[in-house]
Amino acid sequence: MAVPHYAYLKMKLPGPKGLITITGDYHKSLECAQAVAKLDESLVIAEERCQLDRIIVLANEMPAVPISAKEPAGEASFQPSKETKKVKLNPKDPSCSKYVVVGTRLDSK
Template sequence: MVLDSTFSIERRTCRFSQILIDGGSSINILYRDTMEELGIKEKQLQPSRTVFHGIVPRISCFAIGKIKIDVLFGDKTHFRREPIWFEVVDLDNPYHALLDEMAGPKCFITIAGDYQKSLTCTTASSRLAESLIIAEGKRLLDRALAMASKQPAMPSNPKDADAGGSFQPSKETKKIILDPAHPEQHAVIGSNLDSK
């Protein structure tokens, strides 16, 4: 559900219109753009070691820090103000923030969301996730190609591979004929071994 909410810090209060409530989430996320609109500087963030998954499929995200912000939902007759810890991430997103469910004093509060806004944000978020997955796939492919280009070229003739390989027989070896009818077929053994 996408709805409006007021975020308040020490010297600034902003009303945001694209707050995603995700009851299945176990983390509250604030995006860098929203942090900057609130006038929060990166040096004001507390350190965070949080790594999370699921915002963009198959891509891990790292928080750049965390901060506590007062969040206000509802109107003057039915509202809830709660200080909430947010993990701040440096990702593009159509939302201003992502929140887990927010409980009222006696139970969960009921707030009406905007279906059209939810649909618009979901579509934009899907496009963004798709482009990030494509970019990650391209990065992995470029890395694989770079690694492949560093490998020595394989010779087309296997005999060339034997001659140019890094494995060289010991000087203390001798050739033994495997079949007298085919003297070209031989084995190399240590010179101290018996030919039988």
């Protein structure tokens, strides 16, 4: 049931004999915010270092695999169809200049 107001550094809450108002200190609030920012930054830096260390360990464990310059053409490789047609994306709009290219030998399903 507490109502904080961050701009005025006040918090109001109901008490047994009426309204209780707690007033904060601007200078102490600023010190706490700066300390939390430094702590957050140090925790992020520590986590990034830990992740980099893990990546370096994994990179050193994996053997180097040469990358072939040319992929072998087989059934699994993608081959574009030579029989295609352009289909307008929005046929009702004459100013639309966007098209999609589809194969003309596609199954109707």
